[in-house]
Amino acid sequence: MSEYAKNITMAHGSGGRDSAALMRGIFGKHFSNRILDRMEDGAVLPLTVETDPVSMCVGTPPLAVKAALPCGNDDLCTRNGVEADRRGGPKNAQRAPLVVSTDSFVVTPVEFCGGDIGKLAVCGTVNDILMMGATPKYLTCGFILEEGLELAVLDRIVASMAAAAREAGVLIVAGDTKVIEARGTSNADAYAGDSRTGADDARTDAKRGGGHGRFDAGKRGGVMINTAGIGALRKSVSVSNARPGDAVIVSGNLGDHHACILxxxxxxENGIQSDCALLSEPVVSLLNDEVDVHVMRDVTRGGLGTVLNEIATASGVTIELAERDIPVDPEVRGFCGIMGLDPIYMGNEGKMVAIVPEEQAERALALIRASEIGRSARIIGAVTGDADAFGAGAQTGAQDMSGQTHAARGQSADRDALFWRNPRDGLVIMRTRIGGLRRIDVLFGEGLPRIC
Amino acid sequence: MNIRSIAEKLEYLRTRDGEPLKLMEVCGTHTAGIFRSGIRGVLSPTIRLISGPGCPVCVTPAAYIDRCAMYARMPAHTLACFGDMLKVPGSARSLSEVRAEGGRVEMIYSPFEVLDWAMSAPERTFVIAAVGFETTVPAYGLLMDELIGRGIENVKLLTALKSAIPAIERICQTEESVDGFLCPGHVSVITGSKVYEPLAERYGKPFVVAGFEAEHLVHAIYELTRSAETVKADSTGGTNTPGQSAEAPKKRGSVRNLYGEAVSAEGNPKARRVMERYFKPGAAVWRGLGEMDASGLYLRGEYRRFDAGSRGLDEDGCLPDGCLCADVITGRIDPDACPMFGGACVPGNAQGPCMVSSEGACGIWYQNASGTFG
Structure with a gap:
């Protein structure tokens, strides 16, 4: 936890416990305000934006946006944006609260099986806006380009962003570009206090070219992208809206992106592809069909386990999962077995969790499954109780789920459970294939492959 | 009794009512599998599973981490290590902290990644933190093949390679109360299941080699339970039977391989040949178990130029007062019996290595909080 750390470590970026501690310990402390403190995927602002019914339809973007390098005040982009807004016409226009969200993307390699960092940067922010129950409308993007990056690679990445933006029906309306020195030199021999050594390394390596890894040109020339998105709120959903009795749906197989990148x-070499995708289709279906969605969350860094814990904590509930219902592609499962990874904690880039009232669960599942990216969606569990009723409640739950009695151990189990768990936190437990119970906590550390 | 299905075996384990048994899973990956399966909560209270010394990170002394940190800070040097090593506390800092302060620590997924770096940066020395059991040693042998074949001299190994078998034998000698051993699956792929036969015979304990999935574990724990019951019945029955010699009959140990798809009786002789080509056994210090003969694997004398000073890294003075890692590793206590567990010692602020490593018993216990349900 960052409470204990003196420096930023990679674990602070894992999306798990350390990331959360960093949020609380530094950003939350200094930035605290009533909007940010809700800690959602995005923020609903006390401003309104004109809604455009056309742009809610998946696959029919308001205008074909000409791909252009984002450049601050690109006239073309701005003009198109205005035209897009006018398209619905003043008569059809309604006003809705404005939703804003931002995300940064630093994946290596920048191009991977099933996507690239450009597609990821659009999908990630658009998905965050969708998860707020909003229609994404505009994006901005900031590029941090590393010295040595091939322009052809950049061109492909930006073309890919433009294609994803078209598919999402959003306009990229502002941008910024910065170039930094190759990272390989940044901390070289810091202890030796001789920065020139590092710079020489870089030049030597760049000349040699070829190969892959951190000490040759292959690793240099990275791209980092930040995108911010604006959307129009359709239905207020919140991470704190899960209620006992709700069903938990996941939109497809877990772990594909993480396994692909690793x-x-x-x-x-294997057949595993990143699931990098827009979540527009299932979300629009759910909202158009007026499913009373309580919570939507995209399952990214930190994996399902972390996301469900965030929901359980924010909503003050217990979530119970059934292991046999959690969808994982067999090839990814095999990969995880070899690497000692758990799909529950692996990152995804095109998956979401939807929490809906039990009586609407089958309808919601059918809607999600009807979408291209939701074919392997499953109902994986249920919200079973208030977190407050924890000690006794969880024990009762345990008996209900397994049909067995653990009374003999109940006493110490209660003590241990209360001891190990912050009483503020929600609880996520999973009934395993053999009828055992496992607590699913947030991801600790970096989610690394094991060494033996 | 001839029980076939997993459900029936599980039912037996759930309702078993007999003499209490203590079964040790030697390997950290098994501990993780046991927690993921939730099997502890299903077992009868008469069957107690305890964790063993099977996490290479957990048994690596602090002096080794300090040596790694020294290389990370040394000009023109880079330390390459697996992710598990990053957070292990050294006597002053973990490698993760050293890296955050500017030390050159690179996380690798395979030691072969270092080959390209070494070729493209010949003026820099790459020190690989080679930590692991028999499972990982052959890979370092193959790496040595490459280094020598390609004439690469700027890669060195700082080894904390260990052989799991002497550690299991040490537990057999010192922890009489362990009734059976779930043998390390990945290690057994290399060593073969036969390697446990002398131990089974000498100490009269059952040994089972098994995979890591829930069904494998049910099967393995069932077999261990049944075999341990037989051993106990033989020894108690023997002493009570009139007409037998005054000496208690010798307990019958056994070895069963339930992981036939990956483990053979002979293991992988090819991998062992690669190991033996470059490494030879020597004494090594294990945290919690002390020094054991022939339990470490070191580069042979003729390859000393590739060794970054792996011998003699025995000092292990970094465990803070109250840390009971050593007792956890030997199965004397469960992790939650340590007074620091969950309070002063949690995964983000680990005091001992067992809480740091993904294969460490304390970390696995904490993250999966099995105590909650059994």
């Missing part, structure tokens, strides 16, 4: 980094 495979690429390790030079392992």
């Amino acid at each position: 495979s690429a980094r390790m030079g392992i």
